[in-house]
Amino acid sequence: MRNGRISDNTIRRLPAYLRALEELQAVGTERITSSQLGRLLGYTASQVRLDLNCFGGFGTQGYGYNVAELRASIRRILGADEARPAILVGAGRIGRALLDNFDFADCGVHVTAAFDTDLNLTDMYYQGVWIYDLSDMERYVKEHPVEIAVLCVPEDAAQRMANYLVGLGVRAIWNFANDDLDIPKPDVVLEDIKFSDSLLELGYRLAAKSGAVSAPRPAPVR
Amino acid sequence: MRNGRISDNTIRRLPAYLRALEELQAVGTERITSSQLGRLLGYTASQVRLDLNCFGGFGTQGYGYNVAELRASIRRILGADEARPAILVGAGRIGRALLDNFDFADCGVHVTAAFDTDLNLTDMYYQGVWIYDLSDMERYVKEHPVEIAVLCVPEDAAQRMANYLVGLGVRAIWNFANDDLDIPKPDVVLEDIKFSDSLLELGYRLAAKSGAVSAPRPAPVR
DNA sequence: TAGATTGTTAATCGATTAACAATC
């Protein structure tokens, strides 16, 4: 178990390992080797072992890894079995779509309240979550443990709201606004969902496949 | 203009450059240097110049880059000014939230139709987009130019639907299902929005900040 | 014990940063 600084790339691969392991466990697979797991995800066996060994020696020589055990370990590392208290800030379409469809609990997060300014949305339950008026947020956060803010407000309100939330002491922001947020406190965790970036990248790759933009025409063969 | 293979990292930074440039232009900035642009985004000046030079010499020595020009160039590279025809597959909450809130046009994409199996959703317009029954999709795709499928179906239907879409000849899939899709044709572009991965990563970083998981206890001082 | 596969170190590769000559 080497414990230097763990690279961002390694961290980003952890959820993929977890997903693969959950599927393996679902179909009853008991053990798996680093090379099998690698093949499943498109990584080399070396990389799998190196990644996992950042967090501990989960394997057994000559055997491989126990699926259930490794899955449990990775869930623990990712905090997937926690129930971190979170609030939804902005209960518009995106916010409510998350409440409808997204399994927060499976990621170790528990949404305890939502906030909005739209009187058509406030003062009601939505998917079991009470939607408060935004003006109640400050009091709510002071009276309840809130670790995470799920930020689903329009782009032009995002930075302002982020500053406000950081001031209130939330420890992490899951941001859905298409905006590069500037987080004043360095120990507040920011994680973005960037729809635009993703779709633009798709557009680029599409153009690149057509050979248009940057795929240089093959050199003329003579 | 060096034109080796352009790295994924470079491509992933393009939308960030674009976002910064749009903001600069919005506030009337005319020119910018690589080091200013870098400071804005947290990159080094070298990196900015190297990234941009993958696509062309957009700058002028002694001056820097013209904001409007560079913005236009990057939009072109990303295909943001196109209107690539796309269909929405699955018009549930997530799908409709996208139609409500997301600016497809600004990413060079035009959603021409949506498909679902839910009779409460089909045969109606939603945000100007007609929702067809899924059984009409095959005919629709054959009769209309469709480049991109925005995949918003439940996780357990995603792989099946992806195979079907690839068979119908779509050239790219923007996937919102939490599933590692296996795309049979190598030239079909796949781009994922991974909500779970993102929130799990947030959870990890939160735990890491608390010094719990992987921050090794400081060695005992004697 | 022999075979297999890990944990871990060494070699390679690629990406980022630094430096500088070209040039506006």
Next chain:
DNA sequence: TAGATTGTTAATCGATTAACAATC
């Protein structure tokens, strides 16, 4: 022309892959 900043090459750094000794 002098000053500034690019485009581009060289140096550095980090991440991935390969190799192998440890060990189940």
